[in-house]
Amino acid sequence: MYILAISGSLRTGASNTTVLQAAALLAPPGVTITLYDGLGALPPFNPDLDSQDGDQLPAIVADLREQIGRADGVLISCPEYAHGIPGSFKNLLDWLVGSTEFPGKPVALLNTSPMSVHAPAQLAEVLTTMNARLIREASITVQPRSRGSSPHDIAADPELSATLRNAIVAFVVAVHE
């Protein structure tokens, strides 16, 4: 099974990226979790470029859609900015609204900050509107112990790794249903 992981943070050492990298380390046999790395290079969404025949679609957007299409599921970890979804990540989602690859895709949402309640709720609303199959039982809060935690620190932490591993297993089970 192939899972595409998308972090909603562009920050170097971002907790959201780190948690997804830890998830990749903890993936059970037969499951590959790959981090998407194009978020910061996506152009601002423009419906004029999202034509039916696709001849104006930017190559990086076509690549994003292709990666989504190949994935059995999408694991998202996204911070909250000003009680909302960060603009760069909403931009990525907007590029997927008109795609054929995204609707019906199983999606799990990770949250690295228990303080953040608005962005997860908004993400759930937006993703459901986009016809994602939101897997609630795999959508969890997992907070790194410190800002400098590495993926290996998280994977080596008994409690955090168990939480992450359980979420991945729940996601894999739901994707197979």
Ligand SMILES: Cc1cc2nc3c(=O)[nH]c(=O)nc-3n(C[C@H](O)[C@H](O)[C@H](O)COP(=O)(O)O)c2cc1C
């Ligand atoms: C511009 C900005 C706005 C933020 N607004 C909120 C907010 O409204 N609510 C909240 O809980 N955290 C807020 N935060 C904190 C981030 O969500 C938090 O630090 C998050 O863990 C950062 O994720 P990252 O480490 O993956 O970059 C904000 C951070 C920034 C930079």
